[in-house]
Amino acid sequence: MDNxxxxxxxxxxxxxxxxxxxxxxxxxxxxxxxxxxxxxxxxSTTIKMLTTILTPTSGDIKLNGHDATTDANDVRHSFGIVxxxxxxxxDLTAIENMNLHGVLYGVPSKVxxxxxxxxxxFVELWDRRNSQVKEFSGGMKRRLEIARGxxxxxxxxxxxxxxxxxxxxxxxxxxxxxxxxxxTEGITVFFTTHYMEEAERIAQRIAxxxxxxxxxxxxxxxxxxxxxxxxxxxAFLKLTGSVIRDEDASAxxxxxxxxxxxxxxx
Amino acid sequence: MKTIYILWLREIKRYLRSKSRIIGSLGQPLLFLLAxxxxxxxxxxxxxxxxxxxxxxxxxxxxxxxxxxxxxGIQIIWDRQFGFLKETLVAPVSRLNIMIGRTLGGATxxxxxxxxxxxxxxxxxxxxxxxxxxxxxxxxxxxxxLLFAALGAMIGSLLDDMQGFQLIMNFLVxxxxxxxxxxxxxxxxxxVLTALVRFDPLSYGIDSFRVLLxxxxxFGLGLDFAVLAVVTAIFLGLGxxxxxxxxx
Numbered sequence: 001m002d003n004x005x006x007x008x009x010x011x012x013x014x015x016x017x018x019x020x021x022x023x024x025x026x027x028x029x030x031x032x033x034x035x036x037x038x039x040x041x042x043x044s045t046t047i048k049m050l051t052t053i054l055t056p057t058s059g060d061i062k063l064n065g066h067d068a069t070t071d072a073n074d075v076r077h078s079f080g081i082v083x084x085x086x087x088x089x090x091d092l093t094a095i096e097n098m099n100l101h102g103v104l105y106g107v108p109s110k111v112x113x114x115x116x117x118x119x120x121x122f123v124e125l126w127d128r129r130n131s132q133v134k135e136f137s138g139g140m141k142r143r144l145e146i147a148r149g150x151x152x153x154x155x156x157x158x159x160x161x162x163x164x165x166x167x168x169x170x171x172x173x174x175x176x177x178x179x180x181x182x183x184t185e186g187i188t189v190f191f192t193t194h195y196m197e198e199a200e201r202i203a204q205r206i207a208x209x210x211x212x213x214x215x216x217x218x219x220x221x222x223x224x225x226x227x228x229x230x231x232x233x234x235a236f237l238k239l240t241g242s243v244i245r246d247e248d249a250s251a252x253x254x255x256x257x258x259x260x261x262x263x264x265x266x
Numbered sequence: 267m268k269t270i271y272i273l274w275l276r277e278i279k280r281y282l283r284s285k286s287r288i289i290g291s292l293g294q295p296l297l298f299l300l301a302x303x304x305x306x307x308x309x310x311x312x313x314x315x316x317x318x319x320x321x322x323x324x325x326x327x328x329x330x331x332x333x334x335x336x337x338x339g340i341q342i343i344w345d346r347q348f349g350f351l352k353e354t355l356v357a358p359v360s361r362l363n364i365m366i367g368r369t370l371g372g373a374t375x376x377x378x379x380x381x382x383x384x385x386x387x388x389x390x391x392x393x394x395x396x397x398x399x400x401x402x403x404x405x406x407x408x409x410x411x412l413l414f415a416a417l418g419a420m421i422g423s424l425l426d427d428m429q430g431f432q433l434i435m436n437f438l439v440x441x442x443x444x445x446x447x448x449x450x451x452x453x454x455x456x457x458v459l460t461a462l463v464r465f466d467p468l469s470y471g472i473d474s475f476r477v478l479l480x481x482x483x484x485f486g487l488g489l490d491f492a493v494l495a496v497v498t499a500i501f502l503g504l505g506x507x508x509x510x511x512x513x514x
Contacts, residue, residue, distance in 0.1 A: 053355050054513055076358035087349035091280045103272040104357035132283075 003062075004029040004156055004188045005050065010059035012045050019045040021212035022059070027156075027205075032182055032189045034203035036196070036236060039245045042212040043192045044084065047160050050190075051081050064155045077105070080149030084160040086141050090134035094125055094144055097133060098151060105152035112151070119147040122177065139170040146174060150181070157181075159191035163198060175202055196233040206232070210240045269359045270367040277338065277371025281378070288382070295330045295383050299323070299390065302449065315451060323387040324475035325448030328410065331380040332468055335411045336439055338372030339418015339505075342512075343425055352514050361510040369415045369505065376411035377404065395481040403478035409494050410471035416501035423508035442468050452484045467497045 005027035012020040020042045027033045037043045048054035050061060052072045061068035064078035088097050095116060102112035120126040123143035133141060142162065149157055157178070163171045179202070181187050193199055199206055200220045208216040208223070216223055216239055220232050227235040281288070303319040310318035345351040354364050381404065384392075394400055421434055445459070446468035455463065463469050474490035477483035483490070 048514075051356050053352065073358045073360075076356055079356075081356055083349060083352055085349045087351075087353040089276065089280075089350045089353075090348065091283055092276065096276075096279070100272050100276060101353070101357075103268050104354065104359050106268075106358070 002028055004031075004064055005033075005190065006060070006062040007046075007050070008060040010046070010049065010061060011057045012042075012049060012054065013057045018212055020049070020056075023209065023212070023214045025207055025214060025217060027188060027190060029155075030182065030186045030188055032179070032202055032204050033191070034199040034206045035190065035192045035209065036194075036199055036206060037192075037209035038240050041210045041240075041245070043209060044160060046209070047081075047158055047190075047192065051079060051158060052076055077152070078154060079156040079158055080152065080154035081158040082142070082145045082149050082160065082162050084164065086145065088133045088141060088144060088148075091132060093130050093132050094120065094136075095129040097144065098148055101148045102151050107152050115151055115153075119150060120144075123147045139166050142166060143170070143174070146177075150187075153185070154187070156188045156190060159189065161192055161194065163193060163195060171198075178202075196231070196236055200232040208236060208239055215239055269363050270370065273354070273364060273367025274371040274374065277368060277375055281375040288379070291330065291334060291379060292382060292386065294333070295326045296386065298329065299326050299387060303390075319390070320392060320480055321451070321476075322449065323384075323392040324479050325446070325472050326387065327380050327383045327407065327475055328446065328448050328468060328472040329443055330383045331376045331407055331411050331471075332414045332443060333439065334379040335372055335376035335414035336418035336421070336434075338375055339369065339415050339420070340422045340425075340431065340434070341372070342368070342419060342422030342509075343428055343431075346512075346514060347427070351512070355512065355514060361512075362506050365419055365506045365509040366502075369412065369419050369502070372415035372418065373408060373411040376415060377408045380407045380411065394479045399478045403475055406471065406474045406478060406490075406494070409491075409498060410468070410474075413467060413471070413494060413498040413501055416498065416505040419505040420501060420508050423505070423512050442466055445469070446472050447484070448472050467493060470494050 003026040007026070008024050010020055010023050011018070023042075023046070035043055035046070045054065049056050050063065050068065052068050052075055055069060063075045066074035066078065068075050089100070092100065098116045098120065099112065102116065107115070117126065120129055123146060125140060125144055125147070128136070128140070133144065136144065146159075146162070159178075163174065166174070175198075178189055182189055191203075203220070205217065205219055206223060207214050216226065216235075218226070223232060223235045223239075224230060227238045229235045229238055299319075299322065303322050307318040310316070310321070315321065342351065345354075355361075357364075388394075394403075421438075425431075425434075445462045445466045447463050448468070452460070452463060452469075470485060470490040470493040473483045473485045474487055474494070477487050477490070
């Protein structure tokens with residue numbers, strides 16, 4: 001099996017709006033694959049469908065040989081994900097968040113203990129393992145989420161804008177760890193980002209999506225050659241234009257602003 | 267099983283860690299108990315109905331259970347906002363198990379809250395008519411808690427954000443509480459009110475508490491149990507259905 005992800009004619013409509021319009025692409029096993037696009041281009045919608053939390057309107061998704069709609073549970077065993085927004089339980093400690101994840105993924109308790117220690121050490125959070133996550137900074141939370149996403153040894157790791165808001169030190173540390181893991185464990189990495197130099201440096205292949213369609217796919221060099229530009233940033237702008245896009249506020253965003261006015265309550 | 271347990275444990279830990287929530291949610295029952303219990307006590311006694319404080323205590327226990335249970339179900343909305351919901355939805359665990367773990371956790375928390383209120387009213391002078399029946403009363407408290415935690419999970423699955431929360435409080439939780447016979451005896455009510463009370467599942471819960479804690483009730487323990495069990499089963503079914511339909 002050469003392709004770990006196979007997407008064929010994937011479509012997602014929300015009412016009259018077509019968020020993802022008939023896209024097809026493959027990701028090879030062991031590849032680091034970047035998925036780029038302006039806001040509202042359909043990146044997150046695609047990731048949500050790949051990770052089984054959104055049902056496609058039509059089309060096929062195969063991940064690690066399993067069909068995302070009919071064998072959702074096998075697919076869920078095959079990937080780990082670091083979401084764009086934090087998805088930790090703030091009231092639990094770092095180690096409790098890890099443990100909960102391990103149990104949900106059926107990692108046997110002995111293996112779970114070993115891996116949690118190893119992973120928390122790696123992301124340099126072992127000393128803080130018994131602190132509640134609400135005391136953590138944004139970077140620490142991100143590191144914990146990465147450790148958590150790897151706990152069940154997934155075949156594919158999805159990262160949705162993983163470096164957003166991280167300082168260069170943390171960003172570098174994170175990528176060198178992920179590249180190491182990619183080499184030694186053969187983990188496939190699928191990530192989205194708005195930092196073009198990051199995609200250029202890290203990704204082996206890059207797909208650019210706009211208006212729900214894949215408009216370019218290849219190595220950074222191929223994309224630059226195709227557009228006769230010298231940087232991925234220029235290639236990206238040439239392909240997607242320079243008009244600034246608006247993204248519809250998600251329910252969570254709306255609630256956050258609502259909460260600001262009304263005063264928080266939990 | 268382990269997944270249900272770990273999600274149950276999460277709810278318990280969160281509850282025990284939020285001391286402000288525990289104490290905060292004791293305030294309202296206490297206020298009702300003291301203001302109404304002492305305020306209306308003499309009128310109640312003059313009407314020949316006996317000790318109002320003794321009558322009111324099971325109702326106040328029911329109140330704290332319904333509020334805590336529904337609120338714990340609605341926490342799904344917070345988990346959606348703070349992202350944790352996604353973590354559980356991408357896990358290779360059936361949605362049914364997730365929903366059951368959360369709901370059992372919420373029900374346990376609500377029962378603990380009910381127990382705290384039971385202790386509180388005992389401190390203020392409430393006396394169960396038989397201590398031997400208190401454990402049975404606790405089982406009924408758990409059943410009532412489960413019923414409303416499942417209802418809360420259903421609501422939490424249907425709402426996208428907290429905008430609808432006030433609506434739920436004012437048009438569902440408050441009416442359920444006020445129409446349950448928690449505050450007044452059920453005999454001699456106008457026909458419309460009697461019908462509403464009979465339609466409210468909390469009425470049967472509070473009636474069972476009253477039977478087990480004070481020895482008097484209106485419907486009989488058998489009917490109470492039957493209604494609570496059937497409604498709980500329905501809400502658990504609906505709750506699981508709507509929870510399985512969540513997309514984030």
